[in-house]
Amino acid sequence: MTGPAVVLFDLDDTLFAHQRSVRLGVSAHRRASGGALAAADEVEEFARWHALEEHHYTRYLRGELDFLAQRRSRARDFVAPYDLDLTDDDAADRWFDDYLAEYERSWSLHDDALPCLDALEAAGTRLGIITNGDIDFQTGKIERVELAPRIEHVIASGELGYAKPDPRIFEHACAVFGVAPSDAVYVGDRLNTDAIGAAEAGLRGVWLDRSGAATADELASAAASGVLVINSLEELPVALG
Numbered sequence: 001m002t003g004p005a006v007v008l009f010d011l012d013d014t015l016f017a018h019q020r021s022v023r024l025g026v027s028a029h030r031r032a033s034g035g036a037l038a039a040a041d042e043v044e045e046f047a048r049w050h051a052l053e054e055h056h057y058t059r060y061l062r063g064e065l066d067f068l069a070q071r072r073s074r075a076r077d078f079v080a081p082y083d084l085d086l087t088d089d090d091a092a093d094r095w096f097d098d099y100l101a102e103y104e105r106s107w108s109l110h111d112d113a114l115p116c117l118d119a120l121e122a123a124g125t126r127l128g129i130i131t132n133g134d135i136d137f138q139t140g141k142i143e144r145v146e147l148a149p150r151i152e153h154v155i156a157s158g159e160l161g162y163a164k165p166d167p168r169i170f171e172h173a174c175a176v177f178g179v180a181p182s183d184a185v186y187v188g189d190r191l192n193t194d195a196i197g198a199a200e201a202g203l204r205g206v207w208l209d210r211s212g213a214a215t216a217d218e219l220a221s222a223a224a225s226g227v228l229v230i231n232s233l234e235e236l237p238v239a240l241g
């Protein structure tokens with residue numbers, strides 16, 4: 001079987017089990033904090049942490065906050081209902097670093113990631129990552145979960161000044177690989193940011209809908225952009241073959 005020339009992947013929640021690590025990390029950090037924060041409802045607190053991450057990380061990607069400031073904002077807003085004072089930057093950084101230590105302890109890949117990469121490599125496909133994030137932080141993850149030897153290039157928005165779904169990041173990645181966008185595939189868990197963004201830059205967009213919760217509107221948008229929809233990375237090599 002001959003695969004596509006280049007397949008590029010999103011990192012968080014596509015190859016890397018980010019949400020699972022975040023859930024375990026927040027839970028452990030809350031328990032270690034003690035008091036009312038430790039006793040709070042697990043599901044509600046994870047939902048609150050996740051919403052704050054989405055909110056402040058999007059502000060970082062838009063250039064409204066730098067990387068450290070988005071971390072401090074997440075820490076401060078999260079503890080606000082518990083009367084913990086993280087006004088001081090060092091206090092906020094320490095609180096976030098303690099969370100990070102727990103998050104990092106839980107870093108892992110999705111179970112379907114390596115078999116998918118192996119099958120693509122066997123078909124002669126070159127592999128890369130395009131991630132919206134800080135290059136050092138994302139590279140640290142890639143190395144820790146042993147993806148590094150399989151990945152030819154990592155493209156991170158943090159070192160470029162533009163982020164997905166800006167077509168420039170997809171075009172830049174294709175240029176780094178020396179292929180035309182039409183010879184590249186991009187796979188990610190966010191329909192608009194990843195799959196449709198890539199399709200608009202001329203790549204083949206693939207939406208990884210892990211929860212299988214796609215709405216009729218989402219499926220219609222995917223179809224209108226020529227985006228392939230899969231529920232697991234297991235499906236990818238055959239779908240592209």
Ligand SMILES: [Mg+2]
Pocket residue numbers: 010011012013014188189190
């Ligand atoms: Mg993602």
